Every structure is written in C-alpha cells, then in structure tokens.
Amino acid sequence: xxxxxxxxxxxxxxxxxxxxxxxxxxxxxxxxxxxxxxxxxxxxxxxxxxxxxxxxxxxxxxxxxxxxxxxxxxxxxxxxxxxxxxxxxxxxxxxxxxxxxxxxxxxxxxxxxxxxxxxxxxxxxxxxxxxxxxxxxxxxxxxxxxxxxxxxxxxxxxxxxxxxxxxxxxxxxxxxxxxxxxxxxxxxxxxxxxxxxx
Numbered sequence: 001x002x003x004x005x006x007x008x009x010x011x012x013x014x015x016x017x018x019x020x021x022x023x024x025x026x027x028x029x030x031x032x033x034x035x036x037x038x039x040x041x042x043x044x045x046x047x048x049x050x051x052x053x054x055x056x057x058x059x060x061x062x063x064x065x066x067x068x069x070x071x072x073x074x075x076x077x078x079x080x081x082x083x084x085x086x087x088x089x090x091x092x093x094x095x096x097x098x099x100x101x102x103x104x105x106x107x108x109x110x111x112x113x114x115x116x117x118x119x120x121x122x123x124x125x126x127x128x129x130x131x132x133x134x135x136x137x138x139x140x141x142x143x144x145x146x147x148x149x150x151x152x153x154x155x156x157x158x159x160x161x162x163x164x165x166x167x168x169x170x171x172x173x174x175x176x177x178x179x180x181x182x183x184x185x186x187x188x189x190x191x192x193x194x195x196x197x198x
Contacts, residue, residue, distance in 0.1 A: 024122035024141045024148040025115040031060040031150075032110050032126075054095050062142055062149035063087050069151060069161045074172050082177050089184040094160075096191030122148060 038044065038052045067087040068075045075083065108130030116123045120143040128135040138154035152161040171180045 023115065024117060024139075024143075025112060025124050027060065027141070027148040028124045028126070028139050028150075029112065031057065036108075036110070050095075058091065060150055061091075062144060062151045063091055065142060065144075065149070065151040066090070066161060070164045070168060071172075072165050072169060074169060074177075078177060085181060086177075086184075089181060089188065090164075092188045093184055093191075096188055120144070 034056045035053050038049050038056070041049065044052065064087060067083065067090050070090065071078065071083075071086065078086065108128050111127045111129060113125040113127060115125075122141040122143070124139040124141065126137050126139070128137055136156055139150050140152040140154065141148045142151050143149075152159055154160070168180055171183060175182075
C-alpha cells in the first residue's frame with residue numbers, strides 16, 4: 001500500500017511541470033487583443049497605431065528562432081555579427097510589410113479554432129473575419145524563457161518562415177550575406193519612405 005502511495009506521489013510530482021505550462025492560445029489571445037485595441041482606436045493616426053503595434057507584438061515573437069529558421073542551413077555558416085544584423089533587418093522587413101496592411105483588418109474579429117500542444121511546441125489555428133473575407137492564420141509557438149513565443153506564422157497556407165527562407169537562400173547563394181543585407185536594407189528604406197509619405 002505504501003509503495004503504491006509513494007509511486008502515485010512520484011507520478012504527480014513529475015507530471016506537475018507539464019500541467020503548469022500556461023496555455024499558448026491564451027498568449028495568442030493576449031497578443032491579438034492588444035493589437036486589436038490599437039487598430040480599432042479612433043484617437044490614433046495610422047502612424048501612431050503602427051508604432052504602438054510594433055512595440056506590443058515584438059515581445060511575443062522569438063526573433064532569434066524566426067531568424068534561425070528563416071536562414072536555415074545558412075544560419076550555421078554566418079558569424080555572430082551577421083546573425084545579429086540579419087535579425088535586426090528581418091524584424092524591420094516583417095514590420096514594414098505587415099504593418100502597412102493593418103488598416104485592412106481594423107474592423108476584423110478573430111476566431112480561435114484549435115490548439116495543439118506537444119511538449120514545448122504548439123500550433124494555434126485561427127481565422128480572421130474581416131468584412132467579407134475569412135483569412136486562416138496559424139501560429140506556431142515554442143515555450144522558452146517562461147512563456148510561449150511565436151516562431152512562425154502560416155497565413156492562408158503559406159509559411160512566413162518558409163517563404164522568406166526560399167527567397168533569401170537564393171540571394172545568399174548568388175550574392176552572399178552582404179548581397180542579402182543590401183537588398184533587405186533597400187526594401188526597408190522603400191517601405192519606410194512610403195510610410196513617411198502617407
């Protein structure tokens with residue numbers, strides 16, 4: 001009897017950490033609600049909204065994981081300085097590309113469909129319902145540093161990481177890291193100039 005009781009206690013003790021993990025969907029909901037509150041504000045200009053959203057979203061992203069997965073095999077061949085430079089540029093490219101479309105979803109709502117969790121990885125299926133559009137968005141997350149963080153987005157079946165990995169890999173093969181950085185800096189410059197004019 002004592003042996004069974006001891007075994008039961010050991011099972012409970014070793015199973016607690018898995019149940020103690022916060023739900024990844026709750027993290028996504030926090031991020032989405034935070035962004036929607038800014039997007040739907042009538043007191044801020046589009047530029048003010050973009051600045052607010054940028055700061056709020058970044059803390060939910062695992063930028064290093066996104067950058068490493070985007071460069072794939074080329075991450076291992078990069079120096080620490082090149083990795084850091086790429087990560088900084090990559091965040092600016094993502095922000096410039098996706099924040100330029102926030103007005104398209106300002107009246108949207110998000111429906112949460114399914115949550116799948118396996119150890120320290122999770123996938124959250126959602127759909128953005130905006131006007132007459134329904135846009136499926138899948139969040140891929142990893143549990144690290146005490147929280148769930150996004151390392152990839154799959155929008156309408158297209159992985160953000162895979163999409164950039166294919167195009168960036170081709171540029172590195174052809175022009176090296178310096179060629180990639182030059183193109184990324186040029187893209188960021190065009191995006192930021194366009195936003196300033198607007």
